[in-house]
Structures are given as C-alpha cells and as structure tokens.
Amino acid sequence: MQYNFEKLTLNLIILSLLAFIFFTLQINYYGSDHDTYAIIYSFLSVVDYGEYSPSRTFGFPLAELIIGSLVYYIGPFTTKYITTFLFITSLFLFYHSFKKEKDDHLNFKLFLILCLSNSILILDNINLTDYPIALFFLSLGFFLFSKKKFNLALLFFALCIASRLNFIAFVYLFYLFQTKFKSTEIIKFLKSLFIITIIGGIFYLPYLLKHNFSSELISKTHTLGGLRFETDQQLQFMLYEMASRFFYKIIKIFGVPSFILIICGLIFIVVTNDYRKFLKKNIFEIIIIIFNLFLFFLLPTKTSIISLVTIFSYIIIIKYFNKKILYTIIFFNLLNYFILIDFVKITYRYEEICLPKQAISAELKLQLNVDESNYKKYIKNSKNNMICSAKELPIIYRDKFIKQIKLSTND
Secondary structure: OOHHHHHHHHHHHHHHHHHHHHHHHHHHOOOOOOOHHHHHHHHHHHHHHOOOOOOOOOOOHHHHHHHHHHHOOHHHHHHHHHHHHHHHHHHHHHHHOOOOOOOHHHHHHHHHHHHHOOOHHHHHOOOOOOOHHHHHHHHHHHHHHHHOHHHHHHHHHHHHHHHOHHHHHHHHHHHHHHOOOOOOHHHHHHHHHHHHHHHHOOHHHHHHHHOOOHHHHHOOOOEEEOEOOHHHHHHHHHEEEEEEEHHHHHHHHHOOOHEEEEHHHHHHHHHHOOOHHHHHHOOOHHHHHHHHHHHHHHOOHHHHHHHHHHHHHHHHHHHHHOOOHHHHHHHHHHHHHHHHEEEEEEEEEEEOOOOOOOOEEEEEEEEOOOOOOOHHHHEEEEEEHHHHHHHHOOOOHHHHHHOOOOOOOOO
C-alpha cells in the first residue's frame, strides 16, 4: 500500500514537472543562450549564400543543421519540443546504460525527478543549442552499446562528435574503459575509434576545406579559458579568476543547500564503507565527472558544459542516499527555480541589454532573492536575446523571427 502511494506520488511529481517544462517552452522565445542565434545564423548563411559559416570555433555542424533546418522549415516552437524531448529521453538512456543490477523503478523515477527539478540543468538544455542534441546521441550510443548493438552504437557516437566536437573525449574514454587490453581487444578498440572519428569528421569537412586545412586553424595567441595572456603574471591572475568561476559555478548548478547535502553524503558513504568497492562500482561515472570538470576548468563559462557532471552525480547518489535525503535535495532543487539562494553577490555593469553584461565586483554574502531567481532571469534573458538578435538578421527574416514562426520564405 505504502509502495503504491509512493509510486503514485512520484508519477504525479514527474507529470507536474514535465507540464511545467513544456509550459516554459511556450514563453521562453528561442531560449536564453546566445549560441542559439549563432546556430540559426549559420544555417541561414548556407541557405542565402551557399556558404558554411560556423556558429563558433570549428562549428557544431550536425547540431547546426538539425536546429537550423527545423527552425527554418517548421518554426521554433515545434523545434523546442523536439529538442526537449530528445534531452529528456537522454536522461532515460543514460540511467539505463549504467545500472548494474536489477533496479527498482522507484529509483529511476527519483533520478528523473532529481534531474527535472534541477533548474540549471533543465533551463540550460531546453535552449535550442548543440548540448541536448549531443547528449542525446551520446546517451543513445551508450545505451546501444550496453545492449550489444555495437555497430549502431558506433554510428550514434559519430553523430555525437558531429554535433559537438569536444564530446569525442567522452566517447574515447568510454571505449578505453571497455577495452581489456588484449591484442584482439586493442585492435577492435582502435578500429572503432577510427570509424567513429572518420564518420564524425566528415561533418567538419566544409570548415576544413574553407580554411584549406591550413595552419590558420591553430591560434598562435596564448589562450586559456577563452582569455588571452602574454605574461606569467597575467596567467597567474587568469588561473585565479578561472578557479573562482569554476568552483562558484559547480556549486551553482546544484544549488548551495543541495551541494552541501551531496558532498557531505558522499563523504559519509566513502568513509563508512569500503572506498575501493565504491570506486570499482562507479568508476566510469566518476571518470566522466572528473574529465568533464577538467574540461570545464579550461573554459569555466556556461554551466551547460557540465550537464554530464549533474547527470552522472545523480546516477551515483541515487544508489546510496536514503530517500529522506533525496527528497530534501529535490525540495531545495525546486526552491532554486524561484528563489535565489546564493553565497556570492556579483555586481554587473548593465550598459544596454544588447551588450554583454560585465561583472565589476563580487563579495561573499548570503542571498535569498525572488527577483533574481534562476527562472525569472532565464525568461528575462530569453526575451532580451530575441530582441537583440533580431537586429542582426536580414530584413526578410526579421518579422517572422520576432513572431516565432518558420523562417522559410517558400509559403
């Protein structure tokens, strides 16, 4: 009786969170991430001029093609529902790829609620960007591999790389983890990576051909974290700044109360149990988390970069934390949507909504603020980004873009 009541309650919470997320898709315009607009512009460059212009760096060709074509031919509303569905599906696939024993359905539901209730994770991945696309292909590759569908897994890992190049690190780590280091296994390992790299690399040919495979692809300027440095003193200052951003944003993605609970809980579990068994049972999840954190330290900008840290952390804690602790984390997650609970007060210089905001000071200060909540800021930034980005579009697209209808001129 108690089990059935808990099952019903969890189902209602999941349905309520999904309804809230899909309601948000109705009012979030194109999303809060500036990269969305760069992706759309990239696709329009191909349509209007027959020339591929990457949205950023080397480009995110498959994601740019998928999102750009969907927005162009069917409009942003349907596209948002499609990419959000792919992201939520990826949560199912990640979880079921790495469960090691017969699992209680309640555990999966708790994992799903943990993810859906995390405002940063959700609001980052309902944006029209490459992240939900790449996460879906990566999770599908993991899932198919776990079901011994190795050839299909190769294909979707390649599509993952074609959507987001730095995800090649997670794919390579996964195959390295699966290799038994016997001669036959090593050959299979190298063959798999070769096939994945070639198929995924084909999508980057337009960019490579545009630059004639030249040394222009490699910057001669010293950079770290997306910032330039010329002297050792500048490097030291930037390392300090990057470390500050890194630790602040790691705490931010979980929320201060939930982060404290998770860290304390994991320390207790490791101390009171055989840590070697803990590491052995969760080794791949831990490696993914550490490597994702390392990549984020090199570029501690958008929290969407560490979506895998959040997802795999929840996969681990769902196995060990008792339900009272998990429900407490979920409560604080939900609170974090609408009330800012922070320990750093950052002052920004707002010159004009279409200019990047610039942090001018930061101080340690406990904050409880409704007006600066994750959800309110997300909706506000989504609206501002659409207004500003419309100005950059050719006139023939501007009206349709603001009305959020398909951009295709072939009516």
